[in-house]
Amino acid sequence: MRRNGHFLGAALAVMLFGMAQPAMAQSEIKIGEINSYSLLPAFTEPYRKGWQLAVDEVNAAGGIDGKKLVVVSKDDGGKPADALTAANELVSSEKVAMLTGTFLSNIGLAVSDFAKQNKVFFLAAEPLTDAVTWAKGNRYTFRLRPSNYMQAAMLVEEAVKLPAKRWATIAPNYEYGQSAVAVFKKLMSEKRPDIQWVDEQWPPQGKIDAGPVVQAVAAANPEAILNVTFGADLVKLVREGNTRGLFKDRAVVSFLTGEPEYLDPLKDETPAGWIVTGYPWYDVKMPEHAAFLKAYQAKYNDYPRLGSIVGYQTIKAAAAILAKAKSEDPEKLIAAAEGLSVPSPFGEITFRKIDHQSTLGAFVGKTALKDGKGVMVDSVYRKGADYLPSDAEVAKLRPAE
C-alpha cells in the first residue's frame, strides 16, 4: 500500500491543474485577492461587498484601458501558510497582475515576503503592523490602511490633552497589541514626561477572562486606560467594566473601537466618552463619501462598515495603479504606484514613495450612546500624512534596497 498514494496524489494534482486552467482572456485584467474570510467574517464580509462594488464601478466606467477588471478572491483561513498557497495559485495559475488584500499582520508579512521573493506587486489592504512598510518593508509591497503608528499618533494627540497622569493599558497579547501599546507609550511619554504607567494587562487574543482583568486594572487605580482589545474580547471587557464601574470617572482611549464592526455589537452597553479611532459613516461630510455611501446602500441595502471602505478603496487604488502603468510588469506597477494620488471616499490619498504607505487617514472622535446604539460623535478626519514620522526617520526604519 505504500506508495499507491502517490498515484492518487498525481491524479489529484492533475485535477487541481485542470481546475485552474481557464487561460487569461486578452480582454481581462486579473487582480488576486486574499483575505481571512472564514476566520473573520465580521470584517471580511463587508470588505468583500466593498471591493465588489469597486469592481462594478471600474467596469461600468469602461474597465482598465478597455479591459475588464476581474478579481479572483481566495480565503486564507487565518493561516499564513494557507495564504501562501493561495498567493501561489493566484500568481502561477491565475496569472494575476498583482496581489491585494490580507487582514492579519502575520499574513500580510508572509505575503509581502512572497511578493518580494517572486517579484510580484502586492497591495496590502488591512494589516496594521508597522513592519509591513518599515522594518520588513520591501519595494514590491504597498499598504492602504493607516498603520499602527499612525493610529497611535492620532490618539496620542487627543490623549495628551487629558489631565490624567496614572495610566493603565489593556491589550491583546500578540504583535498588534504589543506594538500598539509600545508606540502609544513612547509617543505619550515624549510629550508628557509626567505620566506614570501603573498597570498593564495582556489577555490572550480572543480568550480574555474579563472579570479578573477588569478587577486587576481597577486595583491599580489608574486615572486613564488605554484599550487595544477588539471584537468579542472588547464586548466582554466593556460588559465587565460597566458592571464593575471600571470606566466611571476614568478617561479611556481605545484603538479601532469606533469602527462599526466593533462598535455596533456593543449596542446599549456602549460606554460614553471613550476617545477612539473609527469610521462614523453616518457623520462623514465629504462629497466623495456621499457618492460612495449612496452607491453602497443602493447595491446592498445595508450600511458600510470600515471593511467596506478598505475593500472598496483597495480595488479602486489597484485599478488606478494598473491604469497608470498600462502594463502588468511589476516594475512598471511599482513606478506607477510610487507617489500616485487617487481619490477615495475620504478625499485624495497618496502612496508615498519613501515607504509605500498610503496617506489614508482615520476618524478620531468620542463614543456616545444614541437610541440604544453606539455611535461616534465629535469626530474629525485625521489625514494620514500628518501622523507619519519625518522622512529622515522613515529612511532609518526601512531596510536599504
Add this chain to the structure above:
Amino acid sequence: MAFYVVQFLTGLASAASLFLVASGLSIIFGVTRIVNFAHGAFYMLGAYVAFTLTERFSGAIGFWGGVVAAALIVAALGVLVEMVLLRRIYHAPELFQLLATFGLTLMVEDLVVLIWGPSDLLGRRAPGFKGAVDFFGQNVPSYDLFLIGLGPVVLGALWLIFQRTRWGVLVRAATQDRDMVAALGVNQKWLFTSVFALGVFLAAVGGALQIPRDAVHHAMDLRIIVDVFVVVVIGGLGSIIGAFVAAVLVSELNAFGILIFPKISIILLFLVMAAVLIVRPWGLFGKPEVTARRTPGLTVNPWRPLSSKGRLAAVTALLLAATLPLFAGNYALTVGSEIAIFVIFAASLHFMMSVGGLASFGHAAYFGLGAYGVAFLAKMAGLPMITCLLLGPALALAGAALFGFFAVQLSGVYFAMLTLAFAQIVWSIAFQWVEVTGGDNGILGVWPEKWAASPSHFYWLAIGVAALAVAVLRNIVFSPFGYALRATRDSPRRSDAIGIDGKLIQWTAFVIAGTFAGIAGALFAYLKGSVFPDSLGISLSVDALVMVLLGGVETVSGAVVGAIVYKALSIFLVSQTDLSKLILGGVIVLVVIALPKGIVGVLETIRQRRRPRPEPPLLASRIGTAE
C-alpha cells in the same frame, strides 16, 4: 483585603462557567470513551439558540425559559448525532470518534455564520442579575454571584443523580467496566445515548449562560474546547468532582497570576496540566485506567511487509508521481510538494499512534521545531540549505527526547494531553520570545537556494524525501525494534516479562517520530519561505490526527493515503468554495460512516476477504462492545 476577596470571587465565577462545560465532557468521556471534539460546537450552539430565543421572548420567563429551552433543543440535536453518527462507530478503532466529532465541528462553524450572520451578537443581560453588589467599595457583578452559586448546585445535582438513581449507578458501572455492564444485560445503546444527551445539555447550558457576559460569535467553540479538555484531564477523566476542583484551581491561578505576570494567561492552563500530570499521571482525582479487556492482534489484520508485487506497485506509483512536472504547472507542483511534506508528517504520527499505540495531540510541536530549527540555522547562522535541512530536524529530535521522556511515563488520553501541553508550551515560547522568534510575525525570508528554488526541483526533493521517510518508517515497523514496540503496545506485561524495556522502546519511538516530523517541518519552512508559531499550533496537530485516522489507524501506511486525500481536498475546497469547512466536515462525516476503519483500513479488509484464507476469519466476533 476586600480586593483579594473580590478577585477570588471573580475567579470562582470563571470557574463555574468552565465547570458546566467540562462536567459534560467528563461524563461523556467517562462512559463512552469518546473524545468529543464537538463539545465546543454544542456549547456554541447553545449560546446561539439561546440568543435567538431570549431576543424573541423578553422578560424573566423569556430569558430563563430561553436558556433552558436552548439547552434542551441542543441536547436533542446531540441525541440525533449520537444515534445517527456515533452509534455506528463505537466499535471503530480508538479515537476514530474524534474524527467524526471533528467533522461535525467544522460543519457547525460554517453553519452558524450562514444562519446567524457574520457579526458578533450581543445578548441580553439576565433579568434580576444586571447590576453589581457593593462589597467594601468593590463591585461584584450579581450575575457572577449567580454563577458561583450555580456551580456547586450543578455539582450537587450530578452527584445525587450518580449516587442515588439507578441510572446513575449504571453510568458509574459503565465508567468502570463497560464490558461487564453489557454482560449483565444492560441496554448500552440507551445508556450511551442518555449520557451523551446529558453531557451535551450541560455544554449547551454553559454556552447559553455566557450570553449576559460574552458576545456570541462563530469562534466560541475553539475558544473553549481545549480549555475544558485540559480541565477534565487535570481533574481526572470521568471525575466530576475532579473537574470542579480543576476548574477552580486554574481559574483562581489565572485571576491571581495576572496580578504578578500579566502575560501568564496564554500558557497557564498548560503549565498547570503538565505539572499535575507529571506528578499525578491520572489527574487529581482520576484512577489508573483499568486495562481494557481487549485482545489486540485479533482486532488487526496481521501486518506483513509488502510483497514483491506490492513493492513494484509502490515504485511505479512513485515514478508516476515523479513525472508530474512534465505536464503540470507551478501551482500544482507546489501543492504536490506540500502534500508530500504532509505525507511525512502524517506518517511520523502514524508510526507513533498505530505502531507504538501512543496517540499524540501535540505532534505539531516537532514539525514546528524542525521548521524553526531550519529558520534559525538559515537566518542566524547563514548556513547552506542542505546543512540546514540535515541539522534543522535536530531541534525536533532534542524536543522529542526531552518531552518524550516525560510523556511515555503516561498512557492513553493522559499521554495525549501531556503531549498537547508540551506543544502549547513550545508554541507559547515561539509566540512570546519576540527577540528570537519574531513572535507571531514569524521569521521571514527562508527561501530555498537556487538548485531547489524551481517548483519542479523542490517537488522532486519533497517526494524523494517523503518516499525515503515512508520506506524507512516501514522498515522500522518490520525490524526487531518494531516488533518490540508492537509487543509493548499490545501487551505491556508480557513484553515486560520477556525482558523488553517498554518505556525505553516507547521513548525511542517518540524520538523517531518527532525527528521525522521535524524533517517535514524543515521542508515546510523552505516551501513557504517563512515560519510562524502556528506551525506549532493545535490546529496542525489536529490535522495530523485527522490524516492518520482518515487513512486508517490499524494499517501500516494508511497515513500516506490519509494525508494525500485530506490535504488535497482541503486545499482544493478552500480554493474553490467559500464554505470549505462545511463541505470538508461533511465529507469527513460521510467517510466516517462509510469507511469506519479509515480509507486504507477498509480497502485492506476487502482485499483480505477476497483472498482465500487458510485460517478462519479473524474478525468474526469482536470482543468488547465499544472498544
